Amino acid sequence: MDVLTSESGNDNVVPYGVDWSDRARPSSHCWFPLTSDDSSTAQSCAYGSCAKRKQAGQSALLQCGSCDLIMHAYHLTSSSTTNNDSIQSCRPSFVDNIEQINSLTNNKDNSLKFDEHFWSHVSTLPKPCMHCQPTSMVSPLDIIDQMKWMISCIPRTLSDDWSDPSHGLVCLWCFRCYHHSCWEQLAPQDKLQCDYGIFQNIIVRPQWLSRSSESPTGFKARPFSYSTNSNAEPNSFPYTPVLVFVNKRSGGQVGEKIYRELLQRLNPRQVFLLENNATITHALDIYSSLPNMRICVCGGDGTVGWVLSRLAETYPSRNNPPVSICPLGTGNDLSRVLAWGEQYDPTRLFHTLLQTSQAQVAVLDRWEVQLEEYDAATLASMTQQHHESGFNISRIFQPLLNPPTFIRETNRSSYENHQKLPNTRFINYMSFGLDAAIALDFHAERIRDPSKFSSPLKNKFMYVNESCKYFDDFARAQMWNLGSYIRLICDDQDITDTIRNCHTLVILNIPGYASGTNPWGKSLRSSIMDRVNQLSTIKLDSTFINQISMSSLDALNCAGDTQENNELESLDDRDTDQIESLSTTQTASSSRFQPQNFGDRKIEVVGLSTTHMAAIHAGFRGNRIAQCNRLCIELRCPMTAQMDGEPFYLPTPVAVNISHAGQVLVLKNEKK
Structure with a gap:
């Protein structure tokens, strides 16, 4: 994880990407440099009193990969701004107070307290308002293209004028949208309670992830509603959370784009950019206690083999979280065999994630190679x-x-x-x-x-x-x-x-x-x-x-x-x-x-x-x-x-000895 240091000499730093440090807060942003080819460059700095809001090109801009907020870098490293509440919070990705969670586990009425909408203002609704113009009955997969448009429409500031009737609100978890006036007519419960939309079965909910002194990484995932029953079986857990590993070097620049896209669609803390073995170990340590966990690897055959090797070293044979594939490589032979596709198709990225939770588990042999010199x-x-x-x-x-x-x-x-x-x-x-x-x-x-x-x-x-x-x-x-x-x-x-x-x-x-x-x-x-x-x-x-x-x-x-x-x-x-x-x-x-x-x-x-x-x-x-x-x-x-x-x-000259080296679990896509 890279960091941006303050130019003024103070101790403030801004971590790039997802922050797993002690400084991280539940509402921390995932900052990335704003690239020149990003359509959002026309947006101004979201800091309310910024003197250069309309002069974005004269200073470095950063963009949050989770909520798309745009800020000048110097606002984030300045003591005068980081110590107040003038910077809008991001979607919560974890909970900081584990005692608060424990106090709610015995109260069924509070089980959904954390499943709340995160509303963001938009200047134009990307699809019909859920209140005054309901959408037709369509498959959840049919609205994925609308979601892409929706994200691109989200502005980087909440200070817009809401007199225009086309202005509205979009939840960045479930992507439901309403006109501002229609939203005011909703029942209080509908304004708060969120079901996470089409990704509700695979998303890692913020309340499942908290700080832990017992974990080397400082974080541990365990859904509190499940942990109350010590005799509960994993199959009784109603969700199938999916961790995503992305190799940014696979498929040219496609891996980096997929990573940034998934940060917006899922909990950013369930999406990992593969850097080294420590990245995989880090993720497995955090989520090892999460029931029904599955993994999607975005990369080529080499990347898939790399992740499977780490899983085989971490889990007993045939006991690892099963793995699906989003093919980004050249040959993609394993992806073809398991019916995940022969090459990357951007229109099927979300289909792959959703099908990961439904795919059939299969056993895959691994083979050891030893060289014996003569x-x-x-x-x-x-x-x-x-x-x-x-x-x-x-x-x-x-x-x-x-x-x-x-x-x-x-x-x-x-x-x-x-x-x-x-x-x-x-x-x-x-x-x-x-x-x-x-x-x-x-x-x-x-x-x-x-x-x-x-x-x-x-x-x-x-x-x-x-x-x-x-x-x-x-x-x-x-x-x-x-x-x-x-x-x-x-x-x-x-x-x-x-x-x-x-x-x-x-x-x-x-x-x-x-x-x-x-x-x-x-x-x-x-x-x-x-x-x-x-x-x-x-x-x-x-x-x-x-x-x-x-x-x-x-x-x-x-x-x-x-x-x-x-x-x-x-x-x-x-x-x-x-x-x-x-x-x-x-x-x-x-x-x-x-x-x-x-x-x-x-x-x-x-x-x-x-x-x-x-x-x-x-x-x-x-x-x-x-x-x-x-x-x-x-x-x-x-x-x-x-x-x-x-x-x-x-x-x-050598002897190449090949022998069986155990088995791992993979996922076969039965719904191509």
């Missing part, structure tokens, strides 16, 4: 066994063949700053080989020049551009394979022979990889019939069809089956009966594979040829190799790899 004797022994492990025509001509670029060139610039594991756990996938090499070059270029990656279309263009650097490896695909550089052991069985035709090895925990593909594939019947429907409704271009490997249609191969045929075969002359016949045969031959499940403590191993790497983006799949509980990938040479979309380079 000594010289072990490495020599492995090499000897490799040469004696059977006949392969590529070995005979190995001295005449060059290894692939990512193995041959060990000093590539993209390798320099990415030579360690990005994490020791993964939840989506790991991969080794050609795809990781391309991803690493793409990642390094994005770090060097972010301006080239400002849109999804530019990202795709840059990915193709980086792929072209490996044209020679694609062209010589029949002359090299990962089986020459990797030894694969699944559940103590050496199955290296199954990757003799593979150029990428993928270790899958979820049915999602590389921005929405499914290398393991669906069940055979649905996969084949989906393809039949496409063939019957779309006239396929013959050039595209001739690029599809027959092995991609061969949807269910077992480890140990005959090596798949990598020759290209046209599908345009196959009728429905032929494809359905193929379906029946393949299902019977691979019955030992179970349907993929990201919570079954098993992991899937898939091999991709260069043909597969293109075909999976057209809905086909790779070569299924194994389902196992643990595996060891022995790298005989330096190798490119990626973990949950984070590419890296292993500069020395």
Whole structure:
């Protein structure tokens, strides 16, 4: 949390953002510098006696992220103003007097004392007055766009002239609005009591949060109405409060905008801008006692994995607050699998929050990765066994063949700053080989020049551009394979022979990889019939069809089956009966594979040829190799790899040991 210090030399400081210090008051503002592109710059300073109210551009202005109040910075650091009541209070976000709460817990009539409206004056009502012109019966989600407009209409001062009949009041909790004259006609209870509007089920109410000397953070959340019953079950608590973690670095500047927007919609103390591990620990410490708590992570797969790792370290297995996702990353594979969307849609931000409270809880496996370095004797022994492990025509001509670029060139610039594991756990996938090499070059270029990656279309263009650097490896695909550089052991069985035709090895925990593909594939019947429907409704271009490997249609191969045929075969002359016949045969031959499940403590191993790497983006799949509980990938040479979309380079031969590392709870969106 940054602070603004007084220019006059006194001890007054103004904290930027949400203030968790000892100086914080229940009605403290969340100050941020007012940006030049903010539509509210036309508003003047809200300090009543400000001499420069109409000269906002001549002095630094700050804006409250919760109530939108605008003030000159020097008013907030001046002793003459901070010691009086001339600065309007913000919405209360917590209660300072825990004794006051305790005195009310036994009085049912006072249970709603803190659930009060926070009225703010507006010059124009953003929607029909609730008293004289009721709105039509609509879904709560339909008024979200009106809420956005409503916030933008809220002025920064209460000193306006209310003679205009269009002037009115808006509650900054529930967003109900009234003409000023209509509001005067309301019953006293209606003027006070607030139900928090459409967010009533997920919002953290101020009276639930108070100071606590027992907490390292100085705050603790516990709803007093629930705590009166010592035998109460969590399910008896009628609300599902949602904490929100936002990575401001995800999605360009989108993360910062989402953070500021949610400060206005929710209690600002339930929205956290991810800075480091301490931010997550801080939030969990405060809200660990809040029943039915759920978490929404606004970020990419890496951010989600980061938060889940901290949850796994804090809570016992399968006992953490379940997590939903607002996707801000590039691939967003976990978000796709859990049906939260493939990319950020600003019109669905509030839908995501509301659906978080209703989503189905699911169990997600986590996998641990440990690197084991070889000594010289072990490495020599492995090499000897490799040469004696059977006949392969590529070995005979190995001295005449060059290894692939990512193995041959060990000093590539993209390798320099990415030579360690990005994490020791993964939840989506790991991969080794050609795809990781391309991803690493793409990642390094994005770090060097972010301006080239400002849109999804530019990202795709840059990915193709980086792929072209490996044209020679694609062209010589029949002359090299990962089986020459990797030894694969699944559940103590050496199955290296199954990757003799593979150029990428993928270790899958979820049915999602590389921005929405499914290398393991669906069940055979649905996969084949989906393809039949496409063939019957779309006239396929013959050039595209001739690029599809027959092995991609061969949807269910077992480890140990005959090596798949990598020759290209046209599908345009196959009728429905032929494809359905193929379906029946393949299902019977691979019955030992179970349907993929990201919570079954098993992991899937898939091999991709260069043909597969293109075909999976057209809905086909790779070569299924194994389902196992643990595996060891022995790298005989330096190798490119990626973990949950984070590419890296292993500069020395190592054994990569992957084993189950517990489970965490996530949320699957059943109401897309």
